[in-house]
Amino acid sequence: MTNVKMKVNGKTVAREVPDETLLSEFLREHLRLTGTHIGCDTSQCGACAVHVNGKMVKACTALAVSLEGAEVTTIEGLANGELHPMQVAFHDNHGLQCGFCTPGMIMAGVDMVNRYKAEGRELTSEAIRHELEGNICRCTGYHNIVKSIEDAAAKM
Amino acid sequence: MYPVKYHKPNTIDDAVAALAAGEEAMVLAGGQTLLATMKQHLASPSDLVDIRGIDGMVGACIDGDTLVIGAATTHAEVAGSAVVRKHCPGLAALAGNIGDPAVRNMGTIGGSLANNDPAACYPSAMLALGATIVTNTRQISADDYFQGMFATALEEGEIITSVRVDAPAKAAYAKFAQPASLFALVGVFVADGPHGVRVAVTGAGDDGVFRHAGLEAALASDWSAGALDSVDVSEDGLISDIHGSADYRAHLIKVMAKRAVAAA
Ligand SMILES: Cc1cc2nc3c(=O)[nH]c(=O)nc-3n(C[C@H](O)[C@H](O)[C@H](O)COP(=O)(O)OP(=O)(O)OC[C@H]3O[C@@H](n4cnc5c(N)ncnc54)[C@H](O)[C@@H]3O)c2cc1C
Ligand code: FES
Ligand code: FES
Secondary structure, eight states: OEEEEEEETTEEEEEEEOTTOBHHHIIIIISOOTTSOOSOSSSSSOTTEEEETTEEEEGGGSBGGGGTTOEEEOGGGTOBSBOOHHHHHHHHTTOOSSOSSHHHHHHHHHHHHHHHHHHTOOOOHHHHHHHGGGOOOSSSOSHHHHHHHHHHHHHO | OOOOEEEOOSSHHHHHHHHHHSTTEEEESSOTTHHHHHHTTSOOOSEEEEOTTSTTSSOEEEETTEEEEETTOBHHHHHHOHHHHHHOHHHHHHHTTSSOHHHHHHOBHHHHHHHOOTTOSHHHHHHHTTOEEEESSOEEEHHHHBOSTTOBSOOTTOOEEEEEEEOOSEEEEEEEEOTTTOSEEEEEEEEEETTEEEEEEESSBTTSSEEOHHHHHHHHHOOSGGGGTTOOOOOTTBOOBTTBOHHHHHHHHHHHHHHHHHHO
16 A cells, blocks of 8 residues: 555645556546546546646556656546636537547547647647547547547637 | 555666565556556566656667667657657657557657567667667667567566667658557568668567568668569568458568658
């Protein structure tokens, strides 16, 4: 067991957890932040994507103990009184059906928009499709997800 | 996952000691392979020794004409590194196309080389570039390092600390990705540098990454995609599985080699 301390969605949290605890378990079971979904648990689907120190990672494939002191943002931390532009865009563009993949899609969307902006690169719809390689959706056929991210990119 | 004890040493000496002290201790880097194997109970280490906190393990720099990349440098960091992009853009491009963005933010060059997956991207680059794998105890040339599927020259408890790559004149990688796993169904790295003209193939060989003498000879006399047309790529010793027959992979080797030459 290790006492793990990190900042999750702006709040400092500490929990005594077994060393093999995954970040996804830490968030869902210890902090009760169940917006981070577990789709595959094998690093394939991206439903569990969160941001750690500003970088997107798959929470099912990181140990909580290894993230001592890290700043973590989950889907619950995006809205700030109002929905985040990426969340609004998914709503406006019908970017989800069952919604299971959506937290990961939105975290991936925010990550790619921020990254392309910082590097001064244009986020084309082709680039969005390439960037979404690690996020699987079984419902939408991706089309409206790509449209949502394009829409949000123009507003972020 | 089975219970495990986590360690995060600050020095190589402490890491070596922790690896020796644990009953069945293993190095942890990005965890993008190891954590999945632990979940499947294919690995059940007693201790995990995280090397990401060790000084000098992360980052890339140039030492004369040699690129030095720390073992715990992530794929995203290699892809974005100004020195790697300047001295070996083909290597930066390879790193930027491993897996997906989240995997690239965690997975490391040292972890990929220690694992030596027969379909991994980096092994082909190291072999084609004639790189040197530096560990806590010695320097191993890529020619001696790769020893078949998931097999390397690493001894028990040996830690990769960096890789050294002599900057090539030209180099590039072309990958035909297996669409579900994103690993290479066939990947070819071509290089023309201080170690000569070398072509290494990943994803295709029954014994893991290998050099292709025929492609190398053709490129040594004429560095052009067209020079590869007449080369015979045999299907002997190539993988046949549900993703592609040996014959198909043999065909892809030539196609990928031509694309890599065109990109170099
Ligand atoms: C969805 C997905 C897609 C992927 N796609 C690709 C791809 O397209 N191409 C590709 O090449 N790879 C791909 N990978 C693999 C990825 O690159 C891994 O990051 C990499 O193979 C392992 O690196 P790691 O740092 O995560 O190592 P870990 O998982 O932490 O460790 C892997 C092994 O190496 C050992 N180890 C780690 N570092 C060292 C060291 N410095 N010294 C000695 N031993 C060490 C560990 O003990 C362990 O046995 C993919 C992975 C996933 C999950
Ligand atoms: S649950 Fe983490 S990638 Fe699918
Ligand atoms: S909306 Fe159902 S999985 Fe994507």
